[in-house]
Amino acid sequence: MSSADQIRAIRWEEGQLCLLDQRLLPQQETWLKLSDYRAVAVAIRQMVVRGAPAIGITAAYAMALAVREASTHTDWQARLLSAADEIKAARPTAVNLAWATDRQLALAQSVSTAGQAVAALLQAAHDLLRDDIADNQRLGRYGAELLPAEGGILTHCNTGSLATGGYGTALGVIRAGISAGKQLHIYADETRPWLQGARLTAWELQKDGIPFHLHADSAAAYLMQQGLIHAVIVGADRIAANGDTANKIGTYSLAVLAQYHQIPFYVAAPLSTVDFAMPDGGGIVIEERPAAEVQQCAGHVVAPEGVEVRNPAFDVTPASLITAIITERGVARPGFPVALQALAAGHMQA
Incomplete structure (x- = not known):
């Protein structure tokens, strides 16, 4: 076992x-x-857990805890609805958070008693964790063929077991490729300001x-120019219906660089990350995080006191820069709205 x-x-x-x-890795x-x-x-909210699929699974368990607490009250459904709003407000960009929370809420509303809801939501969270691992493994096999x-292979942020239930999305594709006997060498962006690439x-x-x-993030263009990168593969926090993809800040610049150097740029994500209600990336809310994350590095202040900061946690890569989107049901290619x-709808694609 690996x-x-x-x-x-x-x-x-x-x-x-x-x-x-995950804030303490790799030291602790x-x-x-x-x-x-x-x-x-x-x-x-505080990045103990991060990565869209992992956030979704965690939200499902949060709802299981919420209904357990609410079940001792006669107005348990109203309390659960309030808890759902609180959970969904934790981070705005990753669609899996709201997707998993709303799925649990609908399940609770479909049963007759609070006791049934307690059992059903906990089992659903267990199932989501199990299914995520199996989905990632299928996604990895589809992606490895590309x-x-x-x-x-250049990758950004962390898209492995830590960002999912297990195995990973973009990193899962890399793992599947290695398991299939491909001779791959990985180039991992450090991914400032949280350094998910360096730490995780x-x-x-x-x-x-x-x-x-x-x-360093800023070395990506040089590595491509030197002919060391043959593909870029990243994850996603939200994919609009047209294929525009929100992912960790710095992803958009990698896609632009990849197009210039004629290198394929792949996105790997489960279908739960696709927000079909979002027509394009222009409507995706981009989370702005605290200035201290940029003013500091590993807890040490590196910027002048009082400096103003912009700290968007994500950016949106236009669909026109994406070679393919890899999911657990197959690979979507340009013409993304239809694909x-x-x-x-369950139509497998290779």
Whole structure:
């Protein structure tokens, strides 16, 4: 069994949600045990857990905790609705957060009693975690077919087991390619300001024994110019119906660079990340995070006191820059509005 099969950031034990605190990796592997949905919402907001699929799974468990608390009251459905609003407000960009929360809310509204809702929502959260891992593995196999037999693959942020239920999206594609015998060398962006590439992706790649180099975000153009990069693969936090993709800040610039250097640019994400109600990327809300994240690096102040900061956590890559979108049901190619709808309808594509 590979270490990818053993890396898990989310688990349920003894009636509590256990989250691996990703803010402390790689120096510390610390688990938080949470039994209150409000604490889970704070954990999402404060980046204890991150990555769209992982946030969705965590939200599902938060709803399970919320209905357990609400079930002792006669107005339990109203209390659960209020909790759902609080959970969805934790972070605005990743669609999986609202998707999983609303799915749990609808399930609670479909049963007759609070007791039934408690059991149903917890089981649904367990199922979502299990299904996410299986979906990622299928997604990985589809994506691996697109990668070259050998060469350099550049990736951004963290899209592995830590960002999902397990295995990963973009990093899952890389894992599947390696497992299929492809000779790949990974180039991992550090991904300022949270350094998810340096802290998390490098940690996962090292555990898996996958050959890689870590590099500064600003080195990507040079690496492409030198012919070291043969494909770029990233994850997604929200994909609009037309294929416009919101992902970690810096993704858009990579797509522009890839097009200039004639390098394929792939997005890997489950279909739950596609927001079919969002016509294009212009309507996606981009989260602005605290200035201190840019003013500091690893807790050390690096900017002049009082400097003003812009800290968008995400950007939107136009669909015209994307070579293909890889999902657990197949690969969508340009003409994304039709291709994504076909995949959602269950029509498999290669």
